[in-house]
Amino acid sequence: MLTGSKENVTAPGTGLGMSIVKQIVDLSGGVIEVHSELGRGTEMKLSLPPDDRLRRTSESPELMIPIPEYSIGAVRRRANGRTVTIRGFDNTAGKSDLQIEAITSLKASIVKYAEEWFNLEVNSDNLVADIVISDESEFLKSTKLIESSSQLLLILCSNGARRGIYTSQFEVGQLVEFISKPCGPHCLAKALLNILDAEDALKRSKADHAIQAEPQG
Known part of the structure; x- marks a missing residue:
């Protein structure tokens, strides 16, 4: 994924989707890891802890x-x-x-x-x-x-x-x-x-x- 390569940074709502995802992950106690490399793009890793409530x-x-x-x-x-x-x-x-x-x-x-x-x-x-x-x-x-x-x-x-x-x-x-x-x-x-x-x-x-x-x- 090439971050922002197809986005107009001045357009309303840019980045809103990722912002919502980050809020959900934060509330769940999870972590988002971002690794970028010039010429290759950006790799994102999302980790969420197991929820005992869901198992129960x-x-x-x-x-x-x-x-x-x-x-x-x-x-x-x-x-x-x-x-x-x-x-x-x-x-x-x-x-x-x-x-x-x-x-x-x-x-x-x-x-x-x-x-x-x-x-x-x-x-x-x-x-x-x-x-x-x-x-x-x-x-x-x-x-x-x-x-x-x-x-x-x-x-x-x-x-x-x-x-x-x-x-x-x-x-x-x-x-x-x-x-x-x-x-x-x-x-x-x-x-x-x-x-x-x-x-x-x-x-x-x-x-x-x-x-x-x-x-x-």
């Missing part, structure tokens, strides 16, 4: 960096008694060892969030559940999702894969919410609340329609 988060929700309690509590309250099934994370065909390790870890995290954070019961893939949490691969490999009686569907996907998923792949009347990968408990809680909001809105709409359809005395 996979062990217990209580040790997690604080997450807005209202979202977690709201999911527990509104989804109380609901069941969840998780699909699309077990297909390893054509995947590298690194990809398999990543998707296995992601599935384990989703199960942990559902059971320990939100108090939801996770069913096996072949059982009927109230909510389906699916990996994008479940849609990219076929034209239609395996039939599901669940009205609520959450799809974990990358931005690129999302463009290849179409509404024709969903069941009629199914409510769908997309979640970007990787997904933490806060993002999953937000997605669950969004889809529960959509479910409530649909119920209200049906109730209003039923009232309007009643014969007027």
Whole structure:
């Protein structure tokens, strides 16, 4: 990298990106090392200390960096008694060892969030559940999702894969919410609340329609 070789030093915002990075590194207790050599450019090395808090988060929700309690509590309250099934994370065909390790870890995290954070019961893939949490691969490999009686569907996907998923792949009347990968408990809680909001809105709409359809005395 040749520092400043493509920058106008008088332009507003020059160096802002590096300034933000430096602030983040400083707050994290890290170090940025810069080595420059004439005619060759500049080499930058960024070092960050391991954070014990991040390792502990996979062990217990209580040790997690604080997450807005209202979202977690709201999911527990509104989804109380609901069941969840998780699909699309077990297909390893054509995947590298690194990809398999990543998707296995992601599935384990989703199960942990559902059971320990939100108090939801996770069913096996072949059982009927109230909510389906699916990996994008479940849609990219076929034209239609395996039939599901669940009205609520959450799809974990990358931005690129999302463009290849179409509404024709969903069941009629199914409510769908997309979640970007990787997904933490806060993002999953937000997605669950969004889809529960959509479910409530649909119920209200049906109730209003039923009232309007009643014969007027």
